[in-house]
Amino acid sequence: MALLEVEDLTVNFYTQDGTVNAVDNLTYSIERGEKFGVVGESGAGKSVTALSLMRLIDSPGHIESGEIRFKGQDILSMSEDEVRSIRGNEIAMIFQDAQTALNPVYSVGEQIAEAMRHHLDYSKSEAKEETIDLLAKVGIPEARKRYSDYPHEFSGGMQQRAIIAMALSCDPDLLICDEPTTALDVTIEAKILEEIESLAEEFDTAIQLITHDLGVIAEICDRVMVMYGGKPVEKAPVEELFYDPKHPYTVGLMSSIPRIGDSTDRLQTIPGKMPDLVELPPGCSFHPRCPYAEEACTLSEPELLDTKTGKPASEVGTNHSAACLAYSGDLTGELDYSVTVNEDSKSNAPASQITGDNQ
Amino acid sequence: MSLRRFIVKRLLAIIPILFGVSIITFGLVHLTPGDPVQQILALNPRAGPTEKQQLREQFGLAAPIWEQYLNWMKGVFTGDFGEVYRSRRAVSEVIYSRLPETLLLGLFGWVFGLVIAIPTGIYAAVHKDQLGDTVSRFVALSGISIPNFWLGLMLILIGSLTLGWWPVTAPKRAPLLSFDMLWYLILPGLTIGTAAASSIMRVMRTSMAEEMNKEYVTAARAKGLPERTVVLKHVLRNSLISVVTLAATLTASIVAGSVIIEQVFAWPGLGQTFIQAIRNAEYNLIMAITLFTGVFIILANLVADILYAALDPRIRYD
Structure with missing residues (x-):
């Protein structure tokens, strides 16, 4: 049994402009201790997915259907008390912007200790000692002195470390990291990522890492899911995704990464923008931006298919699937691109270069 | 410590504000038509200019207005807010009651x-x-x-x-x-x-x-x-x-x-x-x-x- 199994999750937001289908029939699972990445542009439904796992979708959002099984138990059918005993305790979250995720009027230490006192029934002084240990562990110097500091007395990097300490305080089995380093500058980003990785190792915690940054995925994750318009478009082990991307959108994302030594003047981009989630285009939501789109793509919506056999991923066990008609044989043309792997001994991140008429 | 300094600073700032308030009020009060002497003597048809002058001096209203203000101010600094003209009760006593x-x-x-x-x-x-x-x-x-x-x-x-x-x-x-x-x-x-x-x-x-x-x-x-x-x-x-x-x-x-x-x-x-x-x-x-x-x-x-x-x-x- 996987640690987390999400099945057919659908989340809608009822806005004045219409119903936004933020997450559509999403299915994925995370094993114990696994590091699972979720990539996509803004508005792809990544954060909504994350909040759904804790049932923290607030009005006007609503979880329409699906199942979220955590250790075999369906979170969506639990009572409010049962969900609360999981939040912060077994599933914890690292927020994108630590500055806004910390309450400005309570001390950092108190906010970290709070969850432990609530879930683990620690006394005030036990929780305090534990918090000081945690603060030291996430790399905050003079943790004892810093315990009673307020959020505004912490630097951005330290605030993010405090948020990490808060998330780890009850030793969760699943850590959801929602763009944990987006608000930080690049030098601190690398340190924080390392920190998250080694702490997850130490606490034996599974991670669902949400990001739009493929570099971050490459650094940390075992498996990746690429999302577009509220749906998964490709799922693959991280190496395969980088060396052998199967979905045109993934290919577009990869070629948008600027590379050192590139001689082109302009940064490659995927033309167009994310579709309006109120009115998704018919057929494959990516077809208006896809260089390989054909008429068939406007007619039928592809499901996730095993990229080798072309069979629906839900029926055969596969670790690499993509939602593209190219794999069901409904396209007349080929996905015409090639990946050149640039073995750079200095960098341990896979560096692949994609060429083709994807512009 | 810093809080105490803040409070002291703010308390000191009261002084100029009250100065302003008192000058404006004093001016406005004296600009309004009808003074207490006229009002009191209106009830007494036999009162002539001498009585009027007498009362004015008694109430301290005979002097030029700036002098009246200074006199009033002097009183305030010694805790004396003057008296109510009609009842001769001290103003502070009326307020306290x-x-x-x-x-x-x-x-x-x-x-x-x-x-x-x-x-x-x-x-x-x-x-x-x-x-x-x-x-x-x-x-x-x-x-x-x-x-x-x-x-x-x-x-x-x-x-x-x-x-x-x-x-x-x-x-x-x-x-x-x-x-x-x-x-x-x-x-x-x-x-x-x-x-x-x-x-x-x-x-x-x-x-x-x-x-x-x-x-x-x-x-x-x-x-x-x-x-x-x-x-x-x-x-x-x-x-x-x-x-x-x-x-x-x-x-x-x-x-x-x-x-x-x-x-x-x-x-x-x-x-x-x-x-x-x-x-x-x-x-x-x-x-x-x-x-x-x-x-x-x-x-x-x-x-x-x-x-x-x-x-x-x-x-x-x-």
Whole structure:
């Protein structure tokens, strides 16, 4: 049994402009201790997915259907008390912007200790000692002195470390990291990522890492899911995704990464923008931006298919699937691109270069 | 330490403000037509110019106006606010005798306002756009829009005439802390409290609803805290800052704002005295009440500033 199994999750937001289908029939699972990445542009439904796992979708959002099984138990059918005993305790979250995720009027230490006192029934002084240990562990110097500091007395990097300490305080089995380093500058980003990785190792915690940054995925994750318009478009082990991307959108994302030594003047981009989630285009939501789109793509919506056999991923066990008609044989043309792997001994991140008429 | 310095600094700043207030009031009072001498002697047709001059000198009104001001100022520095022309009672004595009535009335209204407004505001913010919120907002808007003297008259009409639970005017010659007076206090207290409650409730709701959308609220929920803790611990303290500002300005109405209400209910407080003083051109009394109100408002704001720092650690005075 996987640690987390999400099945057919659908989340809608009822806005004045219409119903936004933020997450559509999403299915994925995370094993114990696994590091699972979720990539996509803004508005792809990544954060909504994350909040759904804790049932923290607030009005006007609503979880329409699906199942979220955590250790075999369906979170969506639990009572409010049962969900609360999981939040912060077994599933914890690292927020994108630590500055806004910390309450400005309570001390950092108190906010970290709070969850432990609530879930683990620690006394005030036990929780305090534990918090000081945690603060030291996430790399905050003079943790004892810093315990009673307020959020505004912490630097951005330290605030993010405090948020990490808060998330780890009850030793969760699943850590959801929602763009944990987006608000930080690049030098601190690398340190924080390392920190998250080694702490997850130490606490034996599974991670669902949400990001739009493929570099971050490459650094940390075992498996990746690429999302577009509220749906998964490709799922693959991280190496395969980088060396052998199967979905045109993934290919577009990869070629948008600027590379050192590139001689082109302009940064490659995927033309167009994310579709309006109120009115998704018919057929494959990516077809208006896809260089390989054909008429068939406007007619039928592809499901996730095993990229080798072309069979629906839900029926055969596969670790690499993509939602593209190219794999069901409904396209007349080929996905015409090639990946050149640039073995750079200095960098341990896979560096692949994609060429083709994807512009 | 720094807080003490802040308080001392603010207290020192009162002096120039009061100077300004006193000059403006003094000027305005003397600009208004009709002086006390004329008013007093109007009742006595036989009084001639000599009597007039005599009285003027006796009241200190014969000198040029700047000299009068300096004389008055000299008195203030020695704690002497002059006397009431007609009764020859010391002004300070008159104020002391009326102050408890006004303070009690204002305090009742103010506390009533807070006690009603804060829980209602929290409820409305948590149940934003639901029935309870809509109803409470409608009531609050009415509370602000209804002129308070009219509300006072209606309360008298219903409470005194229809129900007969209260006398029509404040009981005369009853000590302030007697049952009769305290019972009667409810009517003017409710009148003042309604307006206060309405505006505090609206601010409470707005600022709380705004805070509820912040990410730290989601973060607190993600920690697994019960909604009660999230709202009453995390959100409330952040939303109280704007409420404190408003509550502080409203304390000013304890002294200044109850003028009309005291008149409507014949409540024997400072407000009534103030209106009489203006009518009778009792310069000294007007000056003293104005100064006292000024000091009160400044002190209330000072307390609000100190409370900010207690509520929000980002605010520090040094």
